[in-house]
Amino acid sequence: xxxxxxxxxxxxxxxxxxxxxxxxxxxxxxxxxxxxxxxxxxxxxxxxxxxxxxxxxxxxxxxxxxxxxxxxxxxxxxxxxxxxxxxxxxxxxxxxxxxxxxxxxxxxxxxxx
Amino acid sequence: xxxxxxxxxxxxxxxxxxxxxxxxxxxxxxxxxxxxxxxxxxxxxxxxxxxxxxxxxxxxxxxxxxxxxxxxxxxxxxxxxxxxxxxxxxxxxxxxxxxxxxxxxxxxxxx
Numbered sequence: 001x002x003x004x005x006x007x008x009x010x011x012x013x014x015x016x017x018x019x020x021x022x023x024x025x026x027x028x029x030x031x032x033x034x035x036x037x038x039x040x041x042x043x044x045x046x047x048x049x050x051x052x053x054x055x056x057x058x059x060x061x062x063x064x065x066x067x068x069x070x071x072x073x074x075x076x077x078x079x080x081x082x083x084x085x086x087x088x089x090x091x092x093x094x095x096x097x098x099x100x101x102x103x104x105x106x107x108x109x110x111x112x113x
Numbered sequence: 114x115x116x117x118x119x120x121x122x123x124x125x126x127x128x129x130x131x132x133x134x135x136x137x138x139x140x141x142x143x144x145x146x147x148x149x150x151x152x153x154x155x156x157x158x159x160x161x162x163x164x165x166x167x168x169x170x171x172x173x174x175x176x177x178x179x180x181x182x183x184x185x186x187x188x189x190x191x192x193x194x195x196x197x198x199x200x201x202x203x204x205x206x207x208x209x210x211x212x213x214x215x216x217x218x219x220x221x222x223x224x
Contacts, residue, residue: 104156
C-alpha cells in the first residue's frame with residue numbers, strides 16, 4: 001500500500017528527447033513537490049503545488065513543466081533533455097502548514113546519454 | 114539565498130558510540146526543523162522533527178534546537194551499523210511550503 005509512488009523508477013534516454021515522470025500519493029495530502037537530487041546527493045526543490053496550484057517554481061529551465069491534474073497527482077514533463085538533467089527526481093507530499101513532514105516517493109533515476 | 118549547512122563527512126563512529134550530527138541555517142524566521150535519513154539508493158525518510166528550543170528525544174535519537182544560534186543537531190545513541198546512511202537536515206522556510214535541505218552528512222558505524 002504505497003503512500004507516494006512514481007513511475008518509471010528508471011529512465012535512460014538520449015539527449016534531445018522528451019520524457020515524463022508520474023507521481024501519485026494516496027495520503028490525502030494537499031501539497032506535492034518535485035525535487036532533484038544530483039550526483040553529490042544535494043536535494044533541491046524544483047516545484048511545489050498546493051491544491052493543484054503552483055506555489056513554488058524555483059529557478060528551473062522552462063524545459064521542465066509540472067502538471068497537477070488533481071490533488072493526488074503531480075507529473076513532470078521534461079523537453080529536450082540535456083546531459084545535465086541526469087539525476088534522481090523525487091516526488092514528495094505533505095499536509096502543508098507549519099509541521100510539514102514530507103513523504104517521499106522511491107525516486108526516478110534519469111540518465112541522459 | 115536561504116541556506117542550510119552541514120558537514121558532509123563522512124563521520125565514522127564505532128558501534129555503540131554516540132554519533133553527533135550538526136546543522137546551521139540562515140533563515141532566522143524558520144520555525145520547523147527536520148532530520149531525514151537516506152540510505153544509499155533509497156528515498157529520504159523522516160527521523161525527527163523539532164519546533165521548539167531544547168531537546169526532543171525519540172528512542173535512540175535526540176534532536177536539539179537553538180534558534181538564537183540558528184543551530185540544529187541530531188544525536189544518535191548506541192549507534193548501530195544499520196544507522197549507516199546520509200542524514201539530511203531540513204528547514205521549513207518562513208511562509209511555509211518551501212523546505213531547504215542541507216547537503217547531508219554521511220555516517221558510517223563500524224561493527
